[in-house]
Every structure is written in structure tokens, then in C-alpha cells.
Amino acid sequence: MKLHEYQAKDVFADAGLPVPASRLADSVDGVVEAAGEVGYPVAVKAQVHVGGRGKAGGIKLADDADEAREVAEAILGMDLKGYTVESVLVEAAVDFVDELYVGVTMDRGAGQPVAMVSTKGGVNIEEVAAEDPGAIEQEHVDPAFGLHPYQARRAVYEAGVDRAVASDVASVLSTLYGIWDDNDASEAEINPLMVTADDEVVAADAVLNIDDDALFRHPDLAEMEESSYEDDLERLAGGYGFDYVRLDGNVGIIGNGAGLVMTTLDLVDHYGGKPANFLDIGGGAKADRVVDALDMVFSDDNVDAVVFNIFGGITRGDEVARGINEALGSFDEIPKPVIVRLAGTNAEEGMKILDTDLVTVEATLEDAVRRTVELAQEVAA
């Protein structure tokens, strides 16, 4: 789960990291009022989960109320890489002389946390990593002990951070590691960590992404999940508890197991179609989950046909068939053609139960995908 910048900054401030004064606003008048409280000049920053907000026009400075109104009108409601900006963070602008990067993430290859420092802050760190990996100083961490203070110091000095702020930056890195660890984060990042003319350091941005699998022990963070959904379909999927990803095609896809669903998407593409979504009903799904899954995919107006691909291990074909009959039997007219392929546990029983007036049945994965792509193209035409 990705926290918004304003949420991450609340967590950072509570842990004692230096963040600028700020207020959240969701209207033009609200921005002007917030800017007055924070004090000019301010940065007005779109709160959407999009990288490179600044370049895309989602962050603008304002020196007075007129400018604040102007930039608020420009940013609120704007489309930022496909996401509508509904709120902005109004923040005291920092007068900086240097921009650093500090971050903590899980190095999955090493199976260890890694703390990072770079003097190349303020730009996309993944680009820095690709082009100039030596510019990022890394310290791998034994999770049993956490980041030793000497490791934070070593990273900072090796990275070439100015000696006047080195101690403060090391302290920020140690605190950031603590935040990462305490909150079961997958990433915690400050980019840029700004350095002011009088050698203060300030977290001008904040990234905090939480491991979804650990949300059960962070009820406070789990409450923020509602605001992390980026559209109504994701919100619906969250309510149903599905692993769901929206894509931009017209072939709806439902299946069991992440690898098999991904493969089904890939086959849709392979046979000339465009996937509309990834939807994994998980292992051992009962009929009611199947009903929910069809409702989920039918709710996407872009979908023209649906392929339902099940290879049962702990999922039973007869349960799936009952769910499909129930979901489609409730319509006077089936909203979109559904192509079903059942294999594995109780597939034969499922095929007997399945009402073939409601669905098209195919025997193999390849045939089911091909047929769905054809039907989607017919419906679209």
C-alpha cells in the first residue's frame, strides 16, 4: 500500500524527522487559506501516486495569495498521468542549497534490508541507479540488529555528503530505518532531503510504502487504505478483497493463482487482444467469490468479453460452475459474453453443472483465450 505524501509526512514528523510546515487542501479557497497559515512562499503539491509529479506540472510554487489561487486552479482537478488530482499539500517552500537522497528498501536478491544515501537528490533515483550506480552508497542491514549507527555514518561519509550536515543526515537515515522497520514498510524514502544555507536538513518529499502482507499488524495504517485507491474499480476490488489490477484493454480476465492469471493476460495479448484487468480469485474460492468476481469485471465499462480460466488445485470446478450459473442466471440478458475453461479438481463435475446457455465453454486455455479475443473484437465492432 502506498501512502500519500501528506500521510507519510505525518508518520515522519511523529518519528522526529524534520518536515516543512504544511496543510492539506481540496479546494481553491482551502489552498489560499492553508497558504496563509503556512506562510509564503509555498509549494502546492498534487497528492496522487504518480512519480515525477513536478515535471508533469503537479507541483508549483506560489509567492502570494493571487499566485496560490492561480496554481490551485491549475492543479486541483488536473489529470496527472491518468489520475485526477483531488487534493494538494500546501507546504512552506524550502530555500535550499543542496538536495540529497536517503532511502531504505528491501534488497530482495540479498534477502536483506538496504539503507542508501546519495548526493544526487532531487532526481529519479532509479535513473541514477541505472546510469551511475556508484553515486548511491548502500549499507546492507542484519534485520536482527537493525542499522548500526556506524553504518549510517559510513554511508553518509562515503557518499561524500558535506561534513557540515553529515551528522544530521546520518541521524535522518537512522530514524528513517526505524520508520521502515516499525511500519513494515517496503520502501521509505526522502527525495530530496534539502540542505538549507544555514546547514539545516529538511525532508521536502516523503515516500512510505507498506507491505500489504503486514497490514494486519498496523491497523492505523490499514485505515489509510481507503484513500490509496486510485479509482472506483480498485475501491470495489479492495472491498471484495481481490488481487485486481486495472489495464486499458477490453478483454476481462478472471482466474485462480497469480502466475496463471498473468499467463492468461499474456495469451490475450499473444492472440491479438488487449487485457482489461488482472483478477485473481485466489485459492479455494467458493461460489460466492465467483459471483463477486463476475460483478467486479462486469463493472468495468471497457470490458467487451470475459475469459474465466480455472485450473483447480484447492479450487473446485463444481464450486466455480455453481458461482458462474448463479451470477449469470440473475441477468435477463447476459451483459457481456463469458468464455469458461475449467480444468483440475472436480472439473468434470463442474462442466456437467455449468449452464451452457449462459456461457461458451472451451477445453483448453489457448482455445478459451482465442475465442474470447474473437468475441471481444466482435462486440467492440
Add this chain to the structure above:
Amino acid sequence: MSVLVNSDTRVVVQGITGGEGSFHAGQMMAYGTNVVAGAVPGRGGEEVNGVPVFDTVDEAVRETDADASVVFVPPAFAADAMFEALDSPVDLVVAITEGVPTQDMAGVKKRLSETEKTLVGPNCPGLITPGEAKLGILPGNIFAAGDVGLVSRSGTLTYQIVSNLTERGLGQTTAVGIGGDPIIGTDFIDALSLFEDDPDTEAVVMCGEIGGEDEEEAAQYIATQMDTPVVGFIAGRTAPPGKRMGHAGAIVSGGGTGTAQSKIDALEGAGVPVGDTPEDVAGHVEDLL
């Protein structure tokens, strides 16, 4: 021959009194697996499917000589169960549990590195040596004994590819589901090296997916250290960056690492044919044998 498990493997099931644990312990036994014990704190002295339950893994091993553990323990307690098994005398730990927090797994991985033991999973379907034993939740009826090894990050995709193999009469030595999490015990290279050393494995199918760089590293290993031919499959060619595709580990980073194309290129560069479809994979294997 086979790798990791056979009809002699003596299994203790951690979490055998739970719904999943009791059901799959029964399924494993029905397949012929030698399940000798269960381990559940506070439930010592009970029996499940006729199998004695002990309070600790250590006691289960002492009383039954179990040498492998299968973990069916809920996510919040799964890491503790893995530590318990790794600190016991068993040699092999298979963790089925899905949804173990990644930071917990970093601790388990560290402990694992200090032992000579094998951990498979978590978030995996387990492993099976057809006709001998299965440790996990794989549906036994789709497998057939033969000479193809299989290693995969995905459960149901494994079943799909195995059924394509079995339909062509291509049976399996052992199939290992290594799991879809970012931090796992046995990785591709570990499994590939086991198959390389198994005289009965004539070819290996390796099913990867987006996320991480394990497949790229495996390609390097195949090119430099393996004589047994390998056929590949990579799921997630159409996955957008930054989105977790079901598995916690199946994510293309915003910077573009972990893409299917990078993995396909690496495998093909190592001389590994990569199937476009599961059916293609079976076809490539047939061509090799």
C-alpha cells in the same frame, strides 16, 4: 531418482489441527506420503487423521524421526514456525503459507543462511515426486513419474504446464514450487543445481515471472554450470510497471527492472528455449528428449 523428497521422507506437519493443515495432511497421506507427526503448540497428545500431534517440532522429531516439515501456519505465526523447524533436526522445511510479511522473511532467510538446511517457500504449492510423495497442496492426479524436473514460482501455472507435459507422456522426476514472494528459501539456482546433479532428470522446465532478478541469475548459471537442457516460461509480459500482480514478488519496478522481456532475453541468451504458451513449453521439452 528425484530431488529433496521421496517415499522415505518422514514428514511432520506444523499446523495440522487447522482447516488447511488437516485437509492437506490427509491428501498427502492419500498420495502415499509418509506423514508421521503433527506439531501444534498446546495440542500435544491429540491425533489428526491417525497421526500423533506434539506440542513442539523438537518433540515430534524425537518421537517419530521426522526429517522434513510442512508449514500450514497462518501468516502472523508462519515465520516463528519456520524458525522452529530450522532450529530443529529436520533437514527440509516446506512453507505453504501465503501472506508472510516480507520483513519477517528477511529474518528467516538470515537464519537459514547459518544452517545447511533447505527451505522451500513460503507462498508456494510445495513439491512432489510423482508416485512417491508430495509435501504441500499440489493436486497429485495431474502428475506422472518420468524424467522432467520442474521448478516454478507459481502454483496454478505449474499445474497447467504439468498437465501439458503429462498429456504428451512427459512425466516428472520432481516438481518444486519455490513460491511467489520477494524473499524465499530455495531459489531457481538451488533447484536447478539439484536437478543437474540428479542422474534421472533429463530436462528441466523453469517457470519464472516478473519481479526481481532471479531468472537472470539462473540464466547465467544455466549457461555456465549446467549440462541438463532447460526450457523456460515467463509470466507477466503484459504487466504494467509498479503494480503487484497477485504475488507479492511479482512486480516490475518503476525503474524497469524485473520485466518479462529482460528475463526472456537472459534465458534465450543462455540457449534456453522460452515458450510463448504453456503448450509451447511442453512442445520444446518433447523436442529435447
